[in-house]
Structures are given as structure tokens and as C-alpha cells.
Amino acid sequence: MTKPALELRGVTVRYPDGSTPVRDIDLTVADGEVVALLGASGLGKSSLLRGIAGLERVSAGEVWMRGELVTELPTHRRGCGMVFQDGQLFPYRSVAKNLAYGLEVAGMPKAQRRERVAEMLELVDLPGYEDRAVQTLSGGQAQRVALARSLAVTPRLLLLDEPLSALDADLRGRLAVDLRNILKSTGTAAIYVTHDRQEATTIADRVVDLEALGQQPDRRTRP
Template sequence: MLANDSDRSGQLTAGAAALELRNVSVMYPDGHAPLHEVNLCLEPGEIVALLGASGSGKSTLLRAIAGLEPLAAGEIWMRGTRIDQQPVHQRSCGMVFQDGQLFPFRSVGRNIAYGLESQRLTAAERDARVTELLELVGLSGYADRSVQTLSGGQAQRIALARSLAPRPQVLLLDEPLSALDRDLREQLAGQLREVLQATNTTALFVTHDAEEASRVADRTLRIRNRQLAPVAE
């Protein structure tokens, strides 16, 4: 486990859910409402996978939690604090996208350090955090590499490390493995779970692959008819 990661919960409201959605609804300007009165509770350190058909609202739910999509109704709570009225940068959510969205003109190390640059850390502390995360995702020694030299799997691991660097309270992953070939997806799914467990990270993982969901998550939910339902094992 990385230094200090296990101490995060002590700085927050004791006993509170890591993430709680209360009757959350989202409506687009054209009147379409992909999510209606959605309720969800994630415990600290829990990994939950979210399945659903294309257009069912999986990514919309992540965007709403992150503050990238406004709510039509409902509340979002994180560790006992209501966050749905907070701006994006105050929500302590990390996000990993399907294509990683690494900064092409930053080195691997500077990509990972991006979220640390607004924190009150010395250069040595930032470098130490980058080194820890590179080791965790199996890419030690890559700090000075150009991200444009990385394979698809390596790029996604760097995107994961970048999102974990500021120690977010919740990590949101939007089909982060779907652009990779089948064998690599299976390999990285297991590695992703190991990394999330090692850092005690609470995560909501969107995928279209039920087998992948079972590899990564502690439990799996499905969006159907604009709401969440458990997936039978």
C-alpha cells in the first residue's frame, strides 16, 4: 500500500458512505431523462461495476457525480458532505476515460504529477509520489518517457496513476479498457483490481463487459429503465 493512502478515511466523517446518491435524476436539454431517481451507496474501499446498454446512462451517471453533468433532481454525498452543488475541482473525484486522455506534450512523470501541482507539496514530495505510483502500476523508470511512445495498455496504466496521484475520495472509470484487445483487457482488469485494492480506493467502474466487471468489482449493478438494479451472480 502506498504511504498515507490508508490514512485518508481518518480525515473524513467517520462511518459515512464513501459515495451516496439520493434520488438522482438527470435530464438533457431536449427533455430526454436517462436517469430517474437513482439511489446508490458505496462503502469506503468498495469497487462497484456498472453495466448497461449503449445510451443507458452509464457515462452520464459518472459525469453527474464528477460535476460535468447537472442534476435535474436529487443529491450526491461523499463522506458525509453534500457535493452536488460544489464545482468540479472541489469534488475530490478522479476520472479515467476510455482513451486515457494523457497530455501529449508532458512526460509520463509530469502527466502523473498534474493533479499534485495545485497541492502544497515540495518537488521532492511530488517526485516521490510519482515514483510510488509508477512502481504500483508496473512502470518503474518511465517518468522521463514521452507518453507518445507508450502502448495502449501502458497509456491506460499511466492514466490510472495520474488519477490516483491526488488521492481522490472516489475514482470514476469510464470503460477504461474497452479500446484494448481482448487478451490485454483481461490482463489489465486483474491489475486494475489489484491497484484499487492496494490503494484502498473507492471506485465506480463502467463497462459493457459482464466478465470484466466480475474481474474488477466487488459487486455489479446494471442500469435498466433509468434506474440501478443488482446483477445476479
């Protein structure tokens, strides 16, 4: 039987100032499943995502990925891809070099990197953009490049933190459909954080309301 892409067992994230944005969360994401975490600001959506990625310390509980306990592993050993609200592309690199970054770190030969970059650009409907400067991209194009960069290394789990929230409503709607198709065509297990229920139902196989998991806003939580 295939191991779940992710299992959270009683996960809590507590900051040094005493704020506790994430309390005792249990969650399972199946292989190839896309799960949306839905909730208002202050419910700990982004903090939970950062805890899964290893960008924040999990103060209690366990994080399992594909049957491996990763709670104490550093971020670079967890095999997660991440797409943020602003994309966080490298401004000094072309589109192709942004996409190739993780492949370079992994030691993939140059010819294979070039083929993988072209494949990823086809996947996100940006063929021929290899030599474009990222500063010339529209917001939607930049997020497609950020998604392609994360998928290029075949992550065992993709974490998306409101990647469409900075875009206008019409573009968000269209990219939500495209994003759903891309994730399902690649069989990528993913967690998608949003406060928009319609967006969540468009993209995800399952929507998890953090309030239903017992989450309550922590007034001391970082903005």
C-alpha cells in the same frame, strides 16, 4: 462509523433537449468498495458518472460524498479522480509530468512530487518511465499512466468510464486483474462503468445492473 464514499439519492440527469439518460437513481458505495455499473449503450452509465463528477448538472436528487453534500459543488472541489476510455493524457508532458500535474495544482513540494510519481509508477508496474513521452506508450501503458495520475492525488472516489474498452481482449483481461489488485491495495473506493459482465465481475466487489435500478434507454439521449 466510516461515512460511505458515495450516496446517490434520487439522482436524475436531464439535458436541455429534453432527453433524460438518468432517472431517480439511488446508490451507495462503501468506503474502499469497488462497484461496477453494468448496462447496454443508452442506459445512462456515462451520464451518471459525469453527474457524480459534476461534469453534468444533476437536475434532481442529491450527491453525497463522505457525508458531504456535493450536488452543487464544482468538479474541482469534489475530490474525484477520473479515468476515461482514451486516458486523456497531456501530450506535451512526459509521463512524470502527467502524473505530477494534480500534485502541482495541490502545491506539493517538488521533492515530494518526485517521490510520489516514482511510487505511483511502481504501483502500476511502470518503474523508470518518468521521462518517456506519452506518445510512445502502448494503449495499455497509457491507461496505466492515466490510472496512476488519478490515484496520485488520493481521490476520495475514483470514477472509471470504460477505460479498457479500446484494448484488445487479451490485454483487457490482464489489465482488469491488475486494476482490481491496484484498487484493493490502495483501498480506493471506485465506480467502474462497463457493458462487459465478465470484466465487471473481475474488477468489482459488487455489480449493479442499471436495468435492475429501473433505467430504460432514452432514445433521445446523446450518443
